[in-house]
Each structure stands twice: as structure tokens, then as C-alpha cells.
Amino acid sequence: MDNLTIFTEFLLMDVTSSRELQVLQGVLFLVIYLGALTENLVTVTVIMTDTFLHSPMYFFISNMALLDLGSISVVAPRAIVNSMTANKTISLTECAAQIFLYTLFAAVEIALLVVMSYDRYVAICHPLHYGLIITLSLCSQAAAGSWASGLVYSAIHTGCMFRLPFTKTNVIQQYFCDMPQILRMSSPDVQFSEFVVIVLSVCIVLVCFKVMFVSYVNIFSTVLKMHSIEARNKAISTCTPQLAILLLFLISGVVPVFSPSANKPSLKNLLTAMFYTMVPPFINPIIYSLRNREINAALRRMFNRYSWFPVKGFLK
Template identity: 40%
Template sequence: MGNKYVCMYMNHHGKPPEGNLTAWKEFILLGFADVPQLQWFLFGLFFAIYMIILLGNGTILVVTKVEPALQTPMYFFLGNFSFLEICYVSATLPRILVNLGTQRRTISLVACATQMCFILVLGAAECFFLAVMAYDRYVAICNPLQYPLVMNHKVCIQLVAASWINGIPFLVGQTYQIFSLPYCASNVINHFFCDISPILKLACGETFTIELMVYVAALLFVSAPFLLILISYIKIISTVLKLPSATSRAKAFSTCSSHLTVVVLFFGSGIITYLRPEASHSAETDKVLSLFYTVVTPMFNPMIYSLRNKDVIMALRRLLGK
């Protein structure tokens, strides 16, 4: 079955059908078809990962909502972030599992566009959430006396709402632009979900303007939040190093280390994927990198935040005790 799709992929990379610039109404997600002997192993692996992500992030979501000791801005953001992770990974993993389990790799043009739109909007929301969480730590460490005033409940809700909806108009419009192109050279996507780069490779029309807009989107929704995080941490580190007590310094760094680990994992793979030159793109590299920001980071988030956070561990023990 896998070899059939590999052959189709090779055969379809030819010239577009003459006089028919909208030949394809559905795509084939090649995914992991090049390793047919590993299909069921990969199904089991991704199913286990999906359950871990749902259970881990779901637990953090519940514990930050019901535990009185965790009713602070930091855990309010963490709870929302965990819910976002569940939504984000649900845009890709269920489709991967269906493709691996049934070996039916077709996806309609509308479904493909919908998947891409959700991935882009939720990915942008994750970037902004990480920036908001960095700002929260900045205010808590650099302006502790002003913290309750600056990060009041109304401000927290506004920051969360802005993170969720900020990228919607631009990224929905961008998705519409991408899928308004004629797709005729091939309908085989050499990826396991509908990502921008492998989709644009199949377009027959002029793609320069859209590729330029993709870079603009990456600068706005990836680079800008990353820059805000960088500025926040420069100020945080500068403030922490001035603290007289070694214990205070260790505690301050401890509260930031979990967030910083997630930032490096998520932004590192995302920036390399979307901002490196097109000439250096390869399908296999893109697949590996996208696994990091769509699957690996959401899986490790609960572990990173709970194992290094005494408050979360204590809250989980109390919850399990009840």
C-alpha cells in the first residue's frame, strides 16, 4: 500500500493536465507511506502519544481550575495553554491515526484547508500564549509590588482572549489565498498533515506573493512573540542576578526554567521550519521538524511544568487524595 502512494507521488510530479487547471478536488497525504512495514508500530506510537497529551494537559487544565492554591495569573495562563495544546494536537494527530489505521490517505480540499487554518491559527495562539506567560514572569520578578495591580483578572482575560483571536483574520485570509490557487501538477502531499510548504509545491499558479505573505505571517506571529519573550528574559535574568540571596535567585530561575524549555522546543523547530530559505527545504526535514512543534512539545509540556513545579505536584497529590 505504501509503495503504491510513493509511486503515485513520483508519477504525479509532472506537467499539469492541459486545459484543466483545477483538476484536483482532493489530496493524498503521503505521511509515512515510505515505511509500510512500520504502519502499525507508528499507529500504536502516535495513539499512545495522543493519549499522553490528552491525559497530561487535561490533568493540568483540571488542577489549575479546581485547586484553590493555583488560582493565580501564572496558573490561569498555564490552564488555558494546556487547553490550547489539546486543541492544537487534535488538529493533526487524529487524521494521522486514521491514515495509518485505514491506509486511506485521501483528504478533501475543504478538509485540507480547514486543517491548515486550524494549525496556523492555533500555532499563532501558542506563540502569543508563550509571550504572555513570559510577560507574566517578567512582571512577577521585576515588578513584584505592582504585580497584583498589573496582572489583575480583567487584564489576564484580555491577554488570553487576544492570544486566541489575534491571528484569526490574517491567517484565515492566508489559508483562503493558498487554496484559491489551481492545484493540478500533483495531488500527493509529501507530509502527514496539510502544511504550507508541501501544499505550495503542488500549485500551478504564481506563488511568490503568497510565499512572501507566509514570511510576513511568520515574522508577525512567530518572530515578534519570540522577540518579546527574549526581551522579557533578558530583563528577568538581569533582575535575578542582582538578588542578594542565592536561594531567591534559585527560586526565580526555577519558576522560569519550565517555560523557557517549552519556548526553546516550540520556537526552535517553528522558526527553522518557516523562516529558513526555501532552497534548504526538504520534505523529510520538514516532517521531523513539524513533529517537534505539533507532537513532541505538547507531549512534554505537562511533564516539564509539573515535574519542575512543587505547587503543581502538591496540588495533584491533594486532588488524587480526594
């Protein structure tokens, strides 16, 4: 025990030792990050500034955009700096902060997806009572509750993971503090407590997905009974983006769970991590506005208001 080494910083490993490829990796991260940053900031700005979008659905979409901004900002800036410089170390405190914030944003996103499924359920299945049920007060409480529950869960999760010192190794075979990698380096006591937390988390997530499943089953059951094709298409168009985001979130959550923890850096390991840390924040804003006429119309109004050249056919 006298020779036991307690690590206070970690070493983030690169896929390649080639300096040119490391810089290229940093440039790729930078392009994705700037793209996600621009898309999500534009989404939040257009929803906040356009009064036609001041409704519960777009209030929750703006919250989702803020979550995407936060989640990619936790990982990308540090990964860009590490790829561009020779410094590959990250302190224990910064590593814990990365895991805390990333877990927080993921937990809040699950909660908001549940809330959004209920919002669409009321809007489509009980349209006459929508204004009475989904009030501004309820939306604020739902958003605050989502953030509060995410904070509590993330604090418990991070506290369990970092409650004991790391003595096995300080090498992380990834470009950020990946949870499976941290667990691999943890003591058996921490691994057991994390196993208990993860089991409880899975139970909570299953309940959330059950609520969403029931909501969307009722939604599509109601949609199929609609006689008006226009009303049916409008109802489907408001649900498909949320279903696409839910599917992307589910896939990005399953990928790290079933991917084995790598003992050495590899291209597959890098691409897997990029898929669940950087792709969703980049893709989600595109899903929001791809077939959303209201957001596209609001974007046209915003561009026409602040640009010299009117935008007519650019956004449809």
C-alpha cells in the first residue's frame, strides 16, 4: 500500500501519433462544433424573437436546442484544443465536471422528451382542452422539474463515480472523459455502486419510454381516425421531428452501452464516441426545421428583417 499511486489527472489518448492527422481531427471537431453552435443558436434566437413561435411546443424545442448547445460544448472545445496542441492531460476536477455536465444534459433531455410527448398527446388527442391543460405555468414547471431532476441524478451519478481515488491507471483511451473508460479505471467498490445506480437509471428510463410509447400510440391512433388529409398531415408533421430526435437519442445512448471499452485508441472507438457526443447536437436542429413550416417562415422573417437582401425562395 506504501507504493500506491493516486492519480490527480488523466491522459487522453489520440487515435494516431501522426501530428498532421491529429490536427485534421481537431479541424473536423471544430467544423462540427461551429455548425452545431450556429444551428442551435439560430434555433433559440428565432423562437425567442418571433412571436408566432411563442407556444409550448416551440418553448420545449428551444430548451432542447439549449441542451444540445450545452452537451457539445462540454466535450468539443477541450477535444479541439487537445488535438491542436501537445497537451493531452485533463485534471480530475475537469474530468468530473465533464461527466457531471454531460450526464445532466442527457438526463434533462430524457425528461423533456417525455414532456414533449405529453404536449403532443394533448394537442392532437384533446385539442379543445389544450389551452386549459398546457398553460405557460405548466410549461415552466415542467422545464424546471426536468432541470432539477437532471441535477439531482447527475450529482448522484458523478458523486458515486468519483467518491474514491483512482489508483489503477490514468490513461483514458478516448478524446474526452468517457464514462465506460472511467469505470474501467475505478475500484471494485465504485464499480458496484455505479452498477446499482445504472440499474436504477435503466428502470427510470424504461418508465419514461413507456410513457412516451403510450402517448405516441394514442397520437397515431387518433391521427388515423382523422378524415381530413390536411389535418392528418399537420398532426404527423408536428410529431415526426420529435420521434426522429427520440430515435437518435435512443441509438446514441445504446451505442456506448453495447460498445466494449477499448484498451487502446482506434478509429472505430473515435467514430463511436463522435456518434453519441457530436452528431446528435449537430443533427437535431436540422430535424426541428427540416419540415417545420413555422420555423422556416420565422427564419425568412428574421433574415428579411436583418439583411439587405430579402429571402424568398431560400427557405421553404
